[in-house]
Amino acid sequence: MDYYAIVHNDFDGTASVAVYARAVKSLPKNVWFTEPTKVHNLLSKLEPRGVYNVMIADLGLNESTFDKIVESCKKLIDQGVKIQWFDHHVWKEEWKSKLSEIGVEVHHDTSTCGAGVVHKVMNPDDEFSSKLASADCSVDIWLHNDPMGEKLRRIVESNKDYGWKKKLIETFYNGILWNEEFQKILEDQVDQELKGYQKLPKYYRVIEVNGVKVVVAIRWKGPPDISYAAQYLMTRTGAKVFVSANGKAISFRSSTINVRLFAAKLGGGGHPLAAGASLEIPLIYRILRRIGIISPANKWVCNVVTKVINDVGFKEYQQKDITQH
CATH class of the missing domain: 3.40.50 (Rossmann fold)
Incomplete structure (x- = not known):
């Protein structure tokens, strides 16, 4: 066909x-x-x-x-x-x-x-x-x-x-x-990820909204992948939500909170534990980010995230254990 x-x-x-x-x-x-x-x-x-x-x-x-x-x-x-x-x-x-x-x-x-x-x-x-x-x-x-x-x-x-x-x-x-090609790629990827975790502190901050910790990060280049970084940083900081922005879009991750509600508030979508939306960071902050000054962009995203969460609120999501596909 x-x-x-x-x-x-x-x-x-x-x-x-x-x-x-x-x-x-x-x-x-x-x-x-x-x-x-x-x-x-x-x-x-x-x-x-x-x-x-x-x-x-x-x-x-x-x-x-x-x-x-x-x-x-x-x-x-x-x-x-x-x-x-x-x-x-x-x-x-x-x-x-x-x-x-x-x-x-x-x-x-x-x-x-x-x-x-x-x-x-x-x-x-x-x-x-x-x-x-x-x-x-x-x-x-x-x-x-x-x-x-x-x-x-x-x-x-x-x-x-x-x-x-x-x-x-x-x-x-x-x-x-x-196969063998996949095995070699996996080994190389894990090596790069381990090195990548060392640079993360420059790119994220932890905020507290209504008593709940949220990690807000500006996207970095290279490993680790957002999903792995989200798990790592939420575990390390005790946060319930991970947010990342790359200048044009924003993504939300959690293991317990329905983050699709946050994405929907910004005109996006996804599924309950991983969602995203378009979000353009102001040009001046994107320029600063390109030359290594991350804080202004991060503060701006933090303000957006805080407002969205205050508007929507935290809603727990009961994750289903799917064993049949």
Whole structure:
């Protein structure tokens, strides 16, 4: 079957394509890796060029771009394109209804990760896909119940080039979960991470909002990855929430607090324990950050975070232990 794949630019997106490919027994004609805040632009420019199947996975929806997504999907469907959308982020019921009405085949399940949704729908009996989805869900929705997840996530994120993710899709498609190349990459990544943790104090501060500690960080270059740094810094400081900003976007992480509510307040989304939104730090602070002066940007983000949390409040999230994908 000829098809295009449009997925999130992370492990979950990569795994989602591989699971889908194994289900339909063919690799995609092309893969686009993108972000939830950019998918509407990609869809508006997509041309079938003889390919009339599109799978979209691990891409949540935002209120601000939803109408444009509907418009672009309808245009493609009117050209004879079949669209399947697999996602696990929080959606409004009206979003599902509207997309279904225009002909999008929506598969939405918040109990698992993106690859888990694809696995459930497309090939629930494929043992390899089950293993890949289990590893992916372990890190993507912060279950941390499958050691392979921590290893594979480092492999996927070791190279930001899209060509690397396409190579991984083909590797997983062929039923290879781990090999010698992956082992060497893992060892190199862990070495770099250990060195990276030493530079973190320059980039973060701990604030207290309504009696709860929150770590607020300005994104650094290189390892450790945000998810690993979040776990490390929350454990080290006793914070319940980790926040990071890179100048254009902000992300929230927690093991106990529903941080999607914070992201939604800023016009973003995600899932309860890992979410994000667009947030542009003022130009002057971004310039200072580039020359190594981090504090002004951090203070500005701290003020934004404090206001958001005061507006929304802390709401505990009961994490489910998902054992079936």
